[in-house]
Amino acid sequence: MNEIPALQHPVAAAADQASGPSPPTTASAARRLSRVKERVIESLLLVAAFSSVAITLGIVGTLIYESSFFFAHVSLKEFLTAPLWTPLFSDPRFGILPLVMGTLVTTAVALTVALPVGTVVAIYLSEFAPVTLREVIKPALELLSAVPTVVYGYFALQFMSPLLQRFIPGLPTFNMLSAGVVMGIMIIPYVSSLSEDAMRAVPMSLREGAYALGANRIITALKVVYPSALSGIVASYILAISRAIGETMIVAIAAGMQPNLTADPREPAATITAFIVQVSLGDLPHGSIGYQSIFAAGITLFIMTLIFNILGYWLRKRFREVY
């Protein structure tokens, strides 16, 4: 049986709703009620905005708290200088250097790909390409950063590694080179999109000045537009660096899991992130030294990316061009 709601005059219904459960007798009481309601809503919204601060505090607090147990066992000197990282062995050594080296090498390979290619793409899209082409290419390139990183890991291991093995004899299946190259391609859009935005913000009059002096497009782009947009471009480079340092799945799949203190990208080596993944996959008891070691690795990673983030923020503030 369907119950039919009692018909009510729409205006009366609206008035009922507005007055709430206990109808105030005067207009001023209604106004006071609505003022209270506004206050409550504003406070709720402020709490929501503050949740992001709470998350940051949670991150910093957890990293410091959990790694403090680690550093009660291991001296900071050993952590920063010992050349071996074997926290799960029966004779454990706790030198973070091999992991940091792995992170730096894969990052360097990625940047060797992403910075030049990304910059050229940005110059091309901003200064050379017809508008219609740009409107198609830009979203297409941004899809590169929408692909899940685990898929890139698969691609690095199953496609890039065999491909590179044809050119570099003796290249092992797991190596930092193929992981780094694929990671570099993944971060091209971070560089190209942001750099292009920065270059397009350069006013036309600067370009016209260069043309009037007889410069062609490429000279104008390199000698006028690029320097004028430098702060935005450098900010995009720094974002790329911080992405590459924090990237996890590509290196965990394709770069190998053994800590290896080497600067040769053809060798396999674990990065900080790959180590955290490797340890998390096993069943580590809460409070064991292995459990604590991932937080020590994590705080190292956090500090490395934080430095670049602050640098990027400072550069944007400091060198923002005002036209």
Place this chain on the structure above:
Amino acid sequence: MSDFKRIIAKRKRQDFIFNIIGILCTLIGILTLGALLVDLLLDGLPRLSVGFLTHFPSRFAEQAGILSSWVGTLLIMIVTAFTAVPLGVAAGVYLEEYARKNWVTNLIEINIANLAGVPSIIYGLMALGLLVYQFRLGQSVLTGGLTLAFLILPIVIVATREALRTIPQGIREAAYALGSTKWQVVRHHLLPYSVGGTMTGIIIALSRAIGETAPLITIGALTFIAFLPPPPLRSQPPFVSFEWLSSPFSVLPIQMFNWVSRPDQNFVFNAAGAGLVLIVVTLSLNAVAIVIRYRVRKRIKW
């Protein structure tokens, strides 16, 4: 005079050469995307079947499927969306419409910019230490969903703010002139008008969360799971159940990671199949976002 012509020809040649270099560099990205898709299709398409979607993972590659992991991904996304969207939109509205220019606002803004640059695996460590062990939520769907919600919160906040910023000041003033309170302006005007831009941001954020692997591995998501979480609907009263929130889980990218690192080539084909499902979902979400953005831009002219 011929000198002059030679210089002009040289400059034109320089431009032409750079044009070629630019096209080649752009192609590197596009071709890689193409190669990646073709590679996945060749390896994974033969594995895709109804059985692949309805079977649990197995020790035998041919019988293994992704049932538990796609259900896990779906449940995690429900928790993530229900947490990140209200929180992110509310925070965005506060910062854009309510916040005064003071040090608190400044602190929140710098903080959001910084959060966006924190590597995803760090969120996983935070969730492991805080949610799993301090708050004792366990290695559950709830923990996983909250972790990813924290991760995409900055994206949702920034998208909401940008959408609100495109609404002209006149709309707000007109509503105030009719006696609206601040919340009425937000509720009846600003939120409906900005919904296109906000939705675009939310969809892109969720598509990013679907592909996230590292933070969920860190909190201890399972790599092999042969049962489903308890269903949210029951035949007996009270008909709804939230037991699934505390159930262990696996997700699609973790399933793929688990298969890709095995030596048996048949499992690698399974990984490609899972990757294909994953990439189809994320790319279609992005396509939807692009369409919404395009239509909103076309429809609304202030």
